[in-house]
Amino acid sequence: MTPEELSSTASPPTSPPPLTPIHDHCAPPVACTTPPDDLVVRQGHPRSNLSPVSLEPSSTSIGLSAVDRLYGLIYLHERGLWDHDEFHRRLDTETEDTPWLLGFYEDKICFDYMPSVTKRRGVYVLRVPGIAHQAFTHKVMDAITHGIAELGCGCHPELADQLREVQELRRVTLNIRHLYDHPNGVDEVDFEMKRTPDALWSHSVPHPRLVMEVSYSSQPGKVLRRLAEDYISGVRPEEQHDDDDKTATVSVWRLAMSKSSGGEVTGYPRCDIDAVPFRTAAGEPCDGALELQTSDFLPSSRDMYKHRTLRITFADLTNFLNLAETREERINARPSPAPLHALARTEQEIEEEKVKRRLAAKSMRLELEEQARERSVERRWSGGSADRRGSVFGGADGGGGGGDEDMKTEIRKSSKSSKEAAGDG
Structure with a gap:
């Protein structure tokens, strides 16, 4: 997927899929087969600070395949959105219900990862x-x-x-x-x-x-x-x-x-x-x-x-x-073979593919904004009991006005980071 395709906006998703971690990603590759193109990921709605990013479209009938979701994770990791540990947490949860996808990743994806001694983020290199x-x-x-x-x-x-x-x-x-x-x-x-x-x-x-x-x-x-x-x-x-x-x-x-x-x-x-x-x-x-x-x-x-x-x-x-x-x-x-009528992609199918990719970028931005709101609320609740009501609802007791401004700042920072990762600038 190109940054130009990811930069477009689309309707927000209704709910993210349920995911949980499983495997040792550094084990030798397992046997796998080419995954089906029409696989649609199940829907759910986990709520936590580590809830995985949703790539599920909402207002259309187009399902985002598990392989598309995997490529989306790799693309955003390569752009620096997550550190290595967070990427593999999301990869583990993504492949729990689709073990063939784990085999696909380990058989097809070759990479190097060099952690940084002084910086928080290391270097993730895809081998092609x-x-x-x-x-x-x-x-x-x-x-x-x-x-x-x-x-x-x-x-x-x-x-x-x-x-x-x-x-x-x-x-x-x-x-x-x-x-x-x-x-x-x-x-x-x-x-x-x-x-x-x-x-x-x-x-x-x-x-x-x-x-x-x-x-x-x-x-x-x-x-x-x-x-x-x-x-x-x-x-x-x-x-x-x-x-x-x-x-x-x-x-x-x-x-x-x-x-x-x-x-x-x-x-x-x-x-x-x-x-x-x-x-x-x-x-x-x-x-x-x-x-x-x-x-x-x-x-x-x-x-x-x-x-x-x-x-x-x-x-x-x-x-x-x-x-x-x-x-x-x-x-x-070798010249490209003339497309067979039965295999040729129509303009509608091409547009649907573009929509799926745009939805992926939009969904990730929305999910990151939601996580930023949750983190902001939890930070305010972690303070003293006398400050809790003002911190959450912006009351006069305990500096409520500054709390909403902090939330807006956090959301703006998260949104900007996700847009940069998706090529939105």
């Missing part, structure tokens, strides 16, 4: 990989997984058993804990960021042994170091994209240990391969190969097995990337 990105990632994943299986063939049974326990995972959101020194120097700040890497390989340990990221960047060293500091170790192919320059590089960062004079051991990311090109500017493969060790997949390996390696040649990486880019070009260049 392109066709070439996805195709190249899958090719490299298949090569690595196949290589792990080959490592287990003909080796010691103990090592083969451990390699069989290495699992390939996709679209898994990781919780990464960090300790940072607060800028004011008072103490350390312990917070948790979330990242959804392109791929990872996990053994029977709490953290993945190998993480892979594919990204486009003009500053590979800076991007890779930041990612390596988050993950500590991993493999991240890096494509430097330019209209004419087809150079692509690969870097490998691994966990290393440093021991201070006092005996304290600290882990840090060590760059073993620093942006080595595997494809030239002209698009030709370079000489060389990406080599991964058994210790990259297993928590521990005997010395006699540490020299067993998985090898993917730069020619193979170049071929994977060329095929991925060719596939994207063909799809983008």
Whole structure:
């Protein structure tokens, strides 16, 4: 939905839907199917400070599907309307009665979340990989997984058993804990960021042994170091994209240990391969190969097995990337098919879709204003008993006149915030 569509006004909703929290949103994705387009969310009317935003239209017969509601939540979260915890409270409540919607979110939505050390709001980043990105990632994943299986063939049974326990995972959101020194120097700040890497390989340990990221960047060293500091170790192919320059590089960062004079051991990311090109500017493969060790997949390996390696040649990486880019070009260049009469959308259907989106933005603004009124009333009731009547009803006892002005100010601030979030300016 575009900000222009969200900025329009529409009739207020009659009542918001009932919602309650359920799940661990960072669990591995569950199986799901494409949700029905005609699903209409049930109506209800919860009343509380944490009551969810209503997206239900009132004066029309057009039902807002659950998927539209989900996209509305994501859109407003990305615009900064809620912090991360509040967004997931609303997501949990939204998916209680529609478990397939939770599966849809976890299977389709990839995101990163970086909390702020000093500010109240962090950064929520939606990942929207392109066709070439996805195709190249899958090719490299298949090569690595196949290589792990080959490592287990003909080796010691103990090592083969451990390699069989290495699992390939996709679209898994990781919780990464960090300790940072607060800028004011008072103490350390312990917070948790979330990242959804392109791929990872996990053994029977709490953290993945190998993480892979594919990204486009003009500053590979800076991007890779930041990612390596988050993950500590991993493999991240890096494509430097330019209209004419087809150079692509690969870097490998691994966990290393440093021991201070006092005996304290600290882990840090060590760059073993620093942006080595595997494809030239002209698009030709370079000489060389990406080599991964058994210790990259297993928590521990005997010395006699540490020299067993998985090898993917730069020619193979170049071929994977060329095929991925060719596939994207063909799809983008494919002419749009002539719409079939049975599938063509009428002008009325297009207008109805616009109305649904406008209603979503309008409903959120109205709900936020109502919550602001409730918070204002509750703050006045929390004062002394002698001031309560004047605070609520604006009487002469206890400064009632200022109370109404506070309520108006709160409502105006909330309305302005919601309009900005919806592109209303």
